[in-house]
Amino acid sequence: MKTKYNLAIATLSSLSFLAQTTPGFAATPKENFDWYCAQCHGVDGTGNGINSVDELPVGPMNLTAAKEMSKFTGPMIIKTLTHGGPVNTLDSLMPPWGNRLSTDEIEGLMNYVRALCKEDGCPK
Ligand code: HEC
Numbered sequence: 001m002k003t004k005y006n007l008a009i010a011t012l013s014s015l016s017f018l019a020q021t022t023p024g025f026a027a028t029p030k031e032n033f034d035w036y037c038a039q040c041h042g043v044d045g046t047g048n049g050i051n052s053v054d055e056l057p058v059g060p061m062n063l064t065a066a067k068e069m070s071k072f073t074g075p076m077i078i079k080t081l082t083h084g085g086p087v088n089t090l091d092s093l094m095p096p097w098g099n100r101l102s103t104d105e106i107e108g109l110m111n112y113v114r115a116l117c118k119e120d121g122c123p124k
Contacts, residue, residue, distance in 0.1 A: 044116070
């Protein structure tokens with residue numbers, strides 16, 4: 001029973017891996033966010049992902065907060081997503097995604113991140 005269960009899990013994970021790596025497969029911005037970003041930023045973007053622990057020198061940014069997000073223009077976000085935090089003098093704990101995601105996917109993620117911020121003062 002346990003083996004069957006493990007096999008099912010293994011099959012499921014390799015299927016989702018395939019989906020993510022098959023050429024022509026177009027993931028939605030939400031799917032990309034949940035897959036690549038949520039472990040740090042949290043599914044809701046508040047920065048409470050499973051890898052966000054107190055021991056980190058710099059926490060994943062709260063992408064829903066006007067105070068934080070008003071510091072970044074769309075082109076700055078695209079630059080960070082493509083080349084990683086240090087390109088905008090942010091921490092290297094924010095990884096680069098330019099070798100993994102297409103420019104269209106990165107633009108989709110920029111718009112998705114923008115929409116997570118709903119407070120007064122969030123950039124439009
Ligand atoms: C390993 C953890 C980690 C992952 C995974 C991660 N981030 Fe980040 N991210 C960070 C950290 C840490 C910062 C804040 C860096 C700082 O304050 O110096 C950050 C900052 C940001 C910022 C604000 C900086 C800016 O220029 O706008 C955005 C937007 C962002 N991340 C989006 C994303 C997106 C989208 C993904 C998925 C493609 C992602 N992050 C994946 C850790 C992560």
